[in-house]
Amino acid sequence: MGIDFCRIGGVMWMKIIIFFAVIFFSLVLSRILLYILDKKLNRLVKKTSTKLDDFIILALKRPLLLIILGTGLYVAIKTLNLGKKMSIFLKEGFFVFTVLAGVYFILSLSRALLEWYAREIAPKTKNRFDDQFIPLLRKVIKIVVIIIASLIVMEHFHYDIKALLTTLGVASLAIALAVQETLGNVIAGLGIVIDRPFHVGDRIQLPSGEIGDVYEIGLRSVKILTLDHTMIVIPNSEIGKNRVVNLSYPDPKLKLRIPVGVDYGSDLNKVKNVLLEIVHHLPEILDKPEPKVYFMKFNDFSLDLLLICWIDSYTNKFEVTDKINMKINQRFREEGINIPFPIRQLTGEIRMRELR
Numbered sequence: 226m227g228i229d230f231c232r233i234g235g236v237m238w239m240k241i242i243i244f245f246a247v248i249f250f251s252l253v254l255s256r257i258l259l260y261i262l263d264k265k266l267n268r269l270v271k272k273t274s275t276k277l278d279d280f281i282i283l284a285l286k287r288p289l290l291l292i293i294l295g296t297g298l299y300v301a302i303k304t305l306n307l308g309k310k311m312s313i314f315l316k317e318g319f320f321v322f323t324v325l326a327g328v329y330f331i332l333s334l335s336r337a338l339l340e341w342y343a344r345e346i347a348p349k350t351k352n353r354f355d356d357q358f359i360p361l362l363r364k365v366i367k368i369v370v371i372i373i374a375s376l377i378v379m380e381h382f383h384y385d386i387k388a389l390l391t392t393l394g395v396a397s398l399a400i401a402l403a404v405q406e407t408l409g410n411v412i413a414g415l416g417i418v419i420d421r422p423f424h425v426g427d428r429i430q431l432p433s434g435e436i437g438d439v440y441e442i443g444l445r446s447v448k449i450l451t452l453d454h455t456m457i458v459i460p461n462s463e464i465g466k467n468r469v470v471n472l473s474y475p476d477p478k479l480k481l482r483i484p485v486g487v488d489y490g491s492d493l494n495k496v497k498n499v500l501l502e503i504v505h506h507l508p509e510i511l512d513k514p515e516p517k518v519y520f521m522k523f524n525d526f527s528l529d530l531l532l533i534c535w536i537d538s539y540t541n542k543f544e545v546t547d548k549i550n551m552k553i554n555q556r557f558r559e560e561g562i563n564i565p566f567p568i569r570q571l572t573g574e575i576r577m578r579e580l581r
Contacts, residue, residue, distance in 0.1 A: 240304055240305050240306065241305075243301075243304045244301045244302070244304055244305055245301075247297055247300050247301035247304060248297060248298065248301050250297065251293055251294050251296070251297025251298070251301075252294070252297075254293055254297070255290050255293045255294055258289060258290065258293065259286070259290070280337040280338070280340055280341040281334065281337050281338075283337065284333040284334060284336060284337030284340075285330070285333060285334060285337070287329075287333065288326065288329045288330040288333050289330075291326055291329065292326045292330070295319075295322050295326060299315065299319045299322070302315055303315060317381075317382075320378075320381060321378060324374050324377055324378055325374070327374070328370055328371065328374045331370050332366070332367060332370060335363070335366045335370075336363065339359050339362065339363055342359065343359050347359070358414070358415070358418070358444055361444070409461075409462045410444075410445040410446065410460050410461040410462050411444055411445065411461070413460075413461035413462045413464065413465035414442070414443070414444055414445065414461040416461075416465055417442060417447070417461060417464065417465070418442070422469065422471060422474075423439050423469070423471045423473070423474065424439065424442075424473075425439050425440070425441065425442060426438060426439060426473075427439050427471055427472070427473035427474065428471075428472040428473050428539055428540075429449070429469050429470060429471050429472065429473075430469070430470040430472060431449070431457075431459070431467075431469060432467045432468055432469070435449075435451055435457065436451065436452055436472070437449040437450050437451035437452060437457060438450050440456065443461075445460065445461060446458050446459060446460050446461060447459050447461060447464055472539045473539070477537070477538040477539050477540070478511070478535055478536070478537060478538070478539075479535065479536050479538070479539040479542055480533060480534075480535055481532075481533070481534050481535070481536060481542065481545065481546060481549070482531060482532070482533055483531070483532040483533075483534075483546065483549055483550070483553075484521075484529065484530075484531055484532075485500065485529070485530045485531070485532060485553060486524065486526075486527030486528065486529050486530070486564060486565060487527060487528050487530070487557075487562055487563065487564060487565070488527065488528070488562075488563040488564075488565045489527070489528060489565075491528060491562055491563070493520055493528065493530070495560070495562070496518075496530060496562060497518040497520075497530070499553075499556050499557070499560055499562065500518045500530070500532050500553065501516055501518060502556075503549060503552040503553060503556060504516045504532065504534045504549065507545065507548060507549070507552075509536050509537065509541055509544075509545045509548070510534050510535070510536060510545070511534070511535040511536065511537060513535075514535050516532070516533065516534035516535075517532075517533045517534075518530055518531070518532050518533070519531045519533070525567070526565045526566070526567050527564075527565045532549070534549075
């Protein structure tokens, strides 16, 4: 029985032709994809109001080309029928390639999303938390994706990953306990960024009573510049657990409470009218809400009233309070209204001894 070398050669040449045809088809398909992404989709996404789709298309271009070319190469080699062992090797190699391509795809997509956030959203937050958090999140995503991909490959090749998972779990627990406080501050900082109870530049009042402006929102702490021009650094976890008053939200308006005491026997209606006249002539005082004066208490030495008015900004609190008090002192002198002071009457017996 003779061997038909012509037939064998013809079959081999046919496989080679198919091999190069598949490669050529993959290249053509990749060029078509590039054309669609560059010409068609780019025109559409440029018409949208957001730039998120621009970042996504730019980031996914290379992973998609890699997947198309890699798949084409796999199909082309498979058409050669190089034998059972080579087919198994090729199949396993393509599986690893698929996992790596998936990793590249996911990392490119996450990088595009984070880059879009860093360029479009983070500058509007006016704090440096995003500048610190985004690189950290990028690294965490990369580590998690690589670990998951490695476990998938190991599981596919029948490696025992249970012991590895147990070791990773124990190690993760040990690390979490070691950096528990830091993790708590980071998580609390993330909550501050998401909930946004205050922004950089807002004036807040701390549980201790100290008042200051938010200077920086960081990954682990918030820095407050007090009115005495001193810096307070507070861990994010402390901010998250305690009550913080934001004086800048929802607007910078501030209510002033000015206590005033007058002599017993004073005409309270006259006193009220004088106080209202004072605040009505100050441009810093808002007409709405309307200023009010309330008679609050019969004190030991005075009749106590409370003047309530609103100013347009908390930054003017001390200046406006000073103006009001100066005007009150001036007008009370002009109107003959006395501001009392405590009087103590001491009764006792003094015995004098003769000095000899």
